[in-house]
Amino acid sequence: MNKAEILGLFKKVAENPDWQARQWKEEQNGKVIGFLLTDVPEELVHAAGFFPYGISGGNSRLERADAHLQTWACSFVRSSLALALEGKLDFLDGLIIPQTCDTTRMVLGIWQHASPLPFLLNFRVPRQVDRPSARNYLIGELARLKEHLENYRGSEISAEKLKKSIKLYNHNRALLRKLFTLHEQNPASLSNKQLYTVIKASMLMPREKLNELLTELIKAIEQETAVPGNRIRLVISGTLLEPLEILDFIEESGGIVVGDDLKNGFRYIDGDINEAVKPLEALADRQLNKMPSAGYDIARNPRRYFLVKTAEQKKAHGVILLHLKYCEPENYDYYDNIQALEKAGFPAIRIETEYGTTSLGQMRTRVQAFLEMVGGEING
Amino acid sequence: MAEQKAFKTAGLMKDLMAKYYTKGKESREKGIPVAWVTAVSPVEIFYAAGLFPYYPENFGALAAARKVADKLSMVAEARGYAHDLCGYARCGIGDAYADEHPVGEIVKPDLLFCCNTQCGSLPKWFEVASRFYNAPYFLLDSPQIGNEPDKLCEQYFIEQLKELISFLEEVTGRPFDYDRLKEVLHLSNEACRLWNEVLDTAALKPAPFGFFDACFHMAPIVTWRGTQEAVTYYQALKEEVNERIKEGIHAIPDERYKVYFDHIPLWPKLRWFSDIFAAHNALVAVSQYTHSWAYSFDLERPLESLAENYTEEFVNRCFDYRVQLKVNFMKKYGCDGFVLFSNRSCKPNAYGLYDKRNVISSITGLPGVVFEADMSDLRFFSESQIMAKLELFFEQLSSR
Ligand code: SF4
Ligand code: SF4
Numbered sequence: 027m028n029k030a031e032i033l034g035l036f037k038k039v040a041e042n043p044d045w046q047a048r049q050w051k052e053e054q055n056g057k058v059i060g061f062l063l064t065d066v067p068e069e070l071v072h073a074a075g076f077f078p079y080g081i082s083g084g085n086s087r088l089e090r091a092d093a094h095l096q097t098w099a100c101s102f103v104r105s106s107l108a109l110a111l112e113g114k115l116d117f118l119d120g121l122i123i124p125q126t127c128d129t130t131r132m133v134l135g136i137w138q139h140a141s142p143l144p145f146l147l148n149f150r151v152p153r154q155v156d157r158p159s160a161r162n163y164l165i166g167e168l169a170r171l172k173e174h175l176e177n178y179r180g181s182e183i184s185a186e187k188l189k190k191s192i193k194l195y196n197h198n199r200a201l202l203r204k205l206f207t208l209h210e211q212n213p214a215s216l217s218n219k220q221l222y223t224v225i226k227a228s229m230l231m232p233r234e235k236l237n238e239l240l241t242e243l244i245k246a247i248e249q250e251t252a253v254p255g256n257r258i259r260l261v262i263s264g265t266l267l268e269p270l271e272i273l274d275f276i277e278e279s280g281g282i283v284v285g286d287d288l289k290n291g292f293r294y295i296d297g298d299i300n301e302a303v304k305p306l307e308a309l310a311d312r313q314l315n316k317m318p319s320a321g322y323d324i325a326r327n328p329r330r331y332f333l334v335k336t337a338e339q340k341k342a343h344g345v346i347l348l349h350l351k352y353c354e355p356e357n358y359d360y361y362d363n364i365q366a367l368e369k370a371g372f373p374a375i376r377i378e379t380e381y382g383t384t385s386l387g388q389m390r391t392r393v394q395a396f397l398e399m400v401g402g403e404i405n406g
Numbered sequence: 407m408a409e410q411k412a413f414k415t416a417g418l419m420k421d422l423m424a425k426y427y428t429k430g431k432e433s434r435e436k437g438i439p440v441a442w443v444t445a446v447s448p449v450e451i452f453y454a455a456g457l458f459p460y461y462p463e464n465f466g467a468l469a470a471a472r473k474v475a476d477k478l479s480m481v482a483e484a485r486g487y488a489h490d491l492c493g494y495a496r497c498g499i500g501d502a503y504a505d506e507h508p509v510g511e512i513v514k515p516d517l518l519f520c521c522n523t524q525c526g527s528l529p530k531w532f533e534v535a536s537r538f539y540n541a542p543y544f545l546l547d548s549p550q551i552g553n554e555p556d557k558l559c560e561q562y563f564i565e566q567l568k569e570l571i572s573f574l575e576e577v578t579g580r581p582f583d584y585d586r587l588k589e590v591l592h593l594s595n596e597a598c599r600l601w602n603e604v605l606d607t608a609a610l611k612p613a614p615f616g617f618f619d620a621c622f623h624m625a626p627i628v629t630w631r632g633t634q635e636a637v638t639y640y641q642a643l644k645e646e647v648n649e650r651i652k653e654g655i656h657a658i659p660d661e662r663y664k665v666y667f668d669h670i671p672l673w674p675k676l677r678w679f680s681d682i683f684a685a686h687n688a689l690v691a692v693s694q695y696t697h698s699w700a701y702s703f704d705l706e707r708p709l710e711s712l713a714e715n716y717t718e719e720f721v722n723r724c725f726d727y728r729v730q731l732k733v734n735f736m737k738k739y740g741c742d743g744f745v746l747f748s749n750r751s752c753k754p755n756a757y758g759l760y761d762k763r764n765v766i767s768s769i770t771g772l773p774g775v776v777f778e779a780d781m782s783d784l785r786f787f788s789e790s791q792i793m794a795k796l797e798l799f800f801e802q803l804s805s806r
Contacts, residue, residue: 162562
């Protein structure tokens with residue numbers, strides 16, 4: 027496949043999120059285990075022989091969920107539940123929900139009643155990550171998850187299988203990071219939207235196939251000559267990147283995304299699993315050392331300083347804070363983040379987002395205005 | 407409740423709460439660190455360590471009851487904190503930035519301690535506050551457990567208690583006093599026992615004491631739990647309730663029905679609600695909320711026992727456990743119906759109520775209703791909508 031074909035395929039996957047999973051299920055006669063984004067050890071699910079499927083929310087018919095979940099719950103969870111109620115997730119055999127906020131902590135019981143599944147489990151990530159107790163606990167929690175997967179599958183997950191899955195995922199993350207770097211170096215050959223579409227698609231398709239496509243894609247891009255351009259460099263921060271159109275708006279105004287801390291962005295592909303350490307310990311270490319996110323209290327790496335540091339390292343001209351409406355943890359971080367960024371000389375703007383929004387016009391205007399302001403600063 | 411004879415103990419309560427705030431000030435002057443703590447957290451450790459524990463949630467509830475939560479909240483909202491965050495947090499953050507302090511200033515922390523059994527709002531609020539006040543913050547993390555006690559989570563909790571104790575030893579510069587901890591745990595046990603004996607009188611028909619009384623009398627079980635003051639207070643309250651039973655003084659004039667209420671009351675509308683229920687001869691008898699403080703510690707295994715009590719608390723439990731708990735309360739107190747408050751401020755207690763209502767009705771056959779509002783902020787209060795729901799509910803009650 028050539029570059030255009032590969033990108034076309036990723037786009038098709040992202041736009042038809044159930045396509046690959048349904049196809050795999052039919053071909054392999056296997057089981058698909060969904061997860062809410064993204065602090066879930068997919069490697070364990072993969073090693074069990076299941077298809078780990080990242081539920082990425084939907085855009086329509088959120089009101090389907092209204093009988094079960096208040097309208098002031100975040101639209102990511104509401105739309106995900108709505109998808110299930112609409113039957114659009116009927117290929118799932120199971121679901122793992124990482125408890126990173128009150129919504130994810132409480133939605134499992136609702137899901138169980140509203141849309142029951144044979145395998146439904148909380149993944150109870152530790153919310154403090156600095157003290158030794160967190161690691162001990164997380165290893166135990168990973169063992170619990172593993173045991174449940176083994177019971178569901180009817181046999182043990184061998185250490186060998188797990189190591190193989192870890193290797194596969196490490197490889198996959200490395201390829202995606204490589205793609206990120208290529209995008210940064212040569213945005214003309216891989217746009218903002220194309221990059222994040224690939225990341226989105228990566229949660230929706232079989233890893234083996236994904237790695238082949240990524241390898242080809244990288245090869246193709248590497249052959250292109252980089253077009254130097256004077257782009258406005260931006261870091262975007264938030265819980266989830268949605269809607270992807272915002273990336274077009276950035277592009278139109280001459281911007282390039284050079285870094286992020288999003289659960290469906292760089293945070294998803296950052297950091298590898300140490301293959302020399304016992305698998306569960308290694309999985310725990312990756313989780314505990316992930317870049318800051320609102321759901322965790324990380325004293326050794328406070329989020330606002332992390333953002334400042336990222337903006338500095340990436341030589342960003344500005345930072346866009348995406349605030350998914352009703353995302354409580356994110357909202358508590360916002361003011362101090364923006365204060366710290368501005369103090370460090372990085373202009374920042376907050377943009378409220380929501381799954382299922384129809385009016386993108388206002389968002390476009392705000393992005394344009396912000397980039398004009400920031401762009402003015404570069405030139406002046 | 408309006409025409410009812412006021413509790414004599416109410417006077418005692420005023421003194422006790424005044425004493426609490428004075429003690430906060432004195433502690434500061436004496437150089438005793440003020441530690442922010444959360445309502446469902448092992449405060450016993452802090453009393454044993456000789457620190458002054460302060461409950462910012464109470465500050466929020468006070469601001470709410472005085473009907474100024476919206477004012478404080480707007481100060482926070484001007485900085486980008488959204489009005490859908492927990493109202494207590496909005497009041498606390500608002501007060502930090504506010505020039506005017508309609509309920510007095512929140513007591514500033516020297517250190518902050520949060521246990522996240524209750525919710526994810528408190529840890530985030532405390533993080534914000536720890537940055538604002540530049541004070542160290544300790545999060546005791548408590549993953550949610552299912553129907554059964556959970557060894558993994560208990561072990562995690564115990565390890566963290568040990569980490570907490572080392573942290574406090576560093577702050578105070580003294581070794582932790584385990585003998586003192588035993589005394590504190592004993593005092594907690596006593597206060598919890600007395601408090602629950604008082605709550606249980608709501609099962610009598612007619613009852614001398616109901617949920618709205620409990621809301622008034624609960625401040626000491628939260629703030630003074632672990633001290634002799636709490637024990638003395640609930641002894642007095644229990645005596646008074648017993649006198650009322652003898653004298654035939656009832657919580658509402660003509661009790662015909664008992665109702666289960668979930669969960670926190672609407673503080674600025676406490677009186678409004680209690681009057682409406684009384685007018686319909688319905689006693690709000692019980693809520694899981696006021697029963698949160700029902701600990702029973704084993705003095706011989708203090709840390710283990712703290713871990714068991716706090717991780718197994720309902721706020722740290724899954725959907726099905728909470729349904730069963732509500733159903734059990736309804737049975738125990740002989741309830742005829744239930745009212746569930748979908749509290750915008752309190753997501754962990756609100757999410758799931760729509761389904762729970764159906765599940766509970768199908769288990770118990772009792773009528774139930776869910777209404778929406780905010781526990782502290784009247785901007786989200788629609789009297790007509792709530793009245794319409796309650797009227798329907800009262801009709802169902804009377805046709806049973
Ligand atoms: S972290 Fe935010 S976006 Fe994610 S589920 Fe929780 S509230 Fe929703
Ligand atoms: S009201 Fe609810 S959200 Fe607010 S502090 Fe209490 S438990 Fe947490």
